[in-house]
Amino acid sequence: MKFIIKNYGCQMNVNTAAKINQQLLAAGHVVAESDEQADAIIFNTCCVRNTAEQKILSHIALAKQLKQKNPQLKIAVIGCLSAKRKIHGVDILLGTEDAMNVVEKLGETLRPLPPEPTSTAYIDITYGCENYCSYCIVPFVRGKLRIRPIEEIRAEFNQVKDTAKDIYLLGQNVNAYPNFPQLLAKLAQQSGDFKLHFLSSHPKDFDIETIKVMAKYPKIAHDIHLPMQCGCDKILKLMNRKYTVADYKNIIRQLRELIPDIHITTDIICGFPGETDEDFEETVKTVEEIKFSAAYIFPYSNRTGTVADKMENQVPFRTRKARATKLVEIMRKMS
Numbered sequence: 001m002k003f004i005i006k007n008y009g010c011q012m013n014v015n016t017a018a019k020i021n022q023q024l025l026a027a028g029h030v031v032a033e034s035d036e037q038a039d040a041i042i043f044n045t046c047c048v049r050n051t052a053e054q055k056i057l058s059h060i061a062l063a064k065q066l067k068q069k070n071p072q073l074k075i076a077v078i079g080c081l082s083a084k085r086k087i088h089g090v091d092i093l094l095g096t097e098d099a100m101n102v103v104e105k106l107g108e109t110l111r112p113l114p115p116e117p118t119s120t121a122y123i124d125i126t127y128g129c130e131n132y133c134s135y136c137i138v139p140f141v142r143g144k145l146r147i148r149p150i151e152e153i154r155a156e157f158n159q160v161k162d163t164a165k166d167i168y169l170l171g172q173n174v175n176a177y178p179n180f181p182q183l184l185a186k187l188a189q190q191s192g193d194f195k196l197h198f199l200s201s202h203p204k205d206f207d208i209e210t211i212k213v214m215a216k217y218p219k220i221a222h223d224i225h226l227p228m229q230c231g232c233d234k235i236l237k238l239m240n241r242k243y244t245v246a247d248y249k250n251i252i253r254q255l256r257e258l259i260p261d262i263h264i265t266t267d268i269i270c271g272f273p274g275e276t277d278e279d280f281e282e283t284v285k286t287v288e289e290i291k292f293s294a295a296y297i298f299p300y301s302n303r304t305g306t307v308a309d310k311m312e313n314q315v316p317f318r319t320r321k322a323r324a325t326k327l328v329e330i331m332r333k334m335s
């Protein structure tokens with residue numbers, strides 16, 4: 001069978017897609033050179049932003065047109081979008097929890113396989129999230145926080161530690177892992193020529209112990225992705241982020257004190273409901289003060305079912321975009 005995987009969204013999706021790819025290849029299937037040549041098209045989806053959702057739906061619609069010409073073509077839609085909505089006219093629809101079953105559903109026996117030697121390895125340590133940031137769809141589509149058993153993490157880690165250059169521990173909020181600094185320290189003491197990274201962190205759960213462990217063990221990379229989302233206390237409260245700008249700056253100060261060469265990246269949402277020009281200028285000021293290595297800046301995207309979607313004072317889309325463009329430009333100049 002010739003297959004194509006179309007992957008969208010976060011690093012956890014990249015990880016799932018890589019595993020599916022590996023299992024299909026190990027089962028003797030090959031990657032198709034084009035959609036027209038494929039026997040199966042697998043969409044590993046994301047619905048964090050409305051633009052992503054619309055893009056994926058249009059790509060699925062194109063695949064459905066191909067299916068009309070070639071009824072043997074199998075279309076599988078897995079991941080967040082399939083957990084959120086029904087998609088008609090496709091063969092396989094699986095949410096995030098059973099996404100890996102797509103291999104079995106495509107007619108193959110699912111069996112655990114050793115990971116391919118690779119220079120980068122990704123290991124899930126938590127699934128789901130229950131922080132309910134008011135703009136975010138993830139808790140609704142990925143479910144409550146689940147902690148992966150330590151034995152499973154260790155086993156996967158042992159399989160890759162001697163071949164991977166970079167190993168990423170993944171979760172929507174890795175700091176929610178019980179005693180995360182201890183996990184990090186244990187893994188960082190294993191043999192192997194690797195660098196250990198983790199994604200994503202939540203400022204409300206990120207603590208000084210994690211920073212101390214990062215500073216202590218040379219195998220832990222000096223990079224951190226710490227989504228700030230906005231630099232204004234009024235909006236952070238409306239976002240239900242549970243930290244203040246002062247808390248966030250305090251973490252940055254501690255990181256830089258203990259790890260002078262730390263590389264800090266962040267995410268920022270512009271034009272959240274209720275954000276005035278003055279609120280936005282506070283975010284600009286915070287960004288200028290902190291001097292991130294990089295920032296992923298997005299206009300706020302409404303997600304049906306979230307608290308923020310029902311808030312009053314929605315900011316017009318052109319204002320959201322203009323603010324995001326302004327901040328991108330400020331970041332560009334600073335970098």
Ligand code: SF4
Nearest residue numbers: 129131132133136138
């Ligand atoms: S921490 Fe907040 S933004 Fe991140 S996945 Fe959970 S609810 Fe969404």
